[in-house]
Amino acid sequence: MSPITIINTFSIKPDKIDEFVSAQQQFASQVRETPCGLLGGRLYRSPDGTAAVLISQFESQRAVEEIRQRDDFKQHVQRLALLVNSANPMPFEEAYTTGHFS
Numbered sequence: 001m002s003p004i005t006i007i008n009t010f011s012i013k014p015d016k017i018d019e020f021v022s023a024q025q026q027f028a029s030q031v032r033e034t035p036c037g038l039l040g041g042r043l044y045r046s047p048d049g050t051a052a053v054l055i056s057q058f059e060s061q062r063a064v065e066e067i068r069q070r071d072d073f074k075q076h077v078q079r080l081a082l083l084v085n086s087a088n089p090m091p092f093e094e095a096y097t098t099g100h101f102s
Contacts, residue, residue: 003039004061008089010052016083017049023083024054027076036070037063061091 012020024043031038041056058064067073080087 002060002093004058004064005092005094006054006056006058006064006089007092008054008056008087010054010080010087011085012050012052013083013085015049017045017052020052020080020083021045023076023079024052027072030072031067036067038067064091 010020021043028041037059039057039059041054044053044055046052058067
């Protein structure tokens with residue numbers, strides 16, 4: 001099985017970017033405590049605080065589906081609903097990498 005990457009773009013509610021980043025960091029720390037097929041993630045925020053991009057890599061599509069069924073994930077999504085206008089998660093498979101990208 002090849003890894004699957006979920007790239008999720010968020011439109012952030014006004015003045016909520018810091019709270020959003022904090023919520024994402026807390027959830028990432030919580031998830032690392034329990035094996036779930038999440039290999040890692042990286043969060044980017046726009047300089048004006050109106051948008052964010054979360055790149056999460058999972059062992060497989062099955063791992064993505066399993067984490068979405070977890071109660072802690074569902075609670076996290078409910079918390080984020082107070083901070084975001086919209087979210088657009090899309091799955092991707094790597095086509096190629098060039099240069100030093102870590």
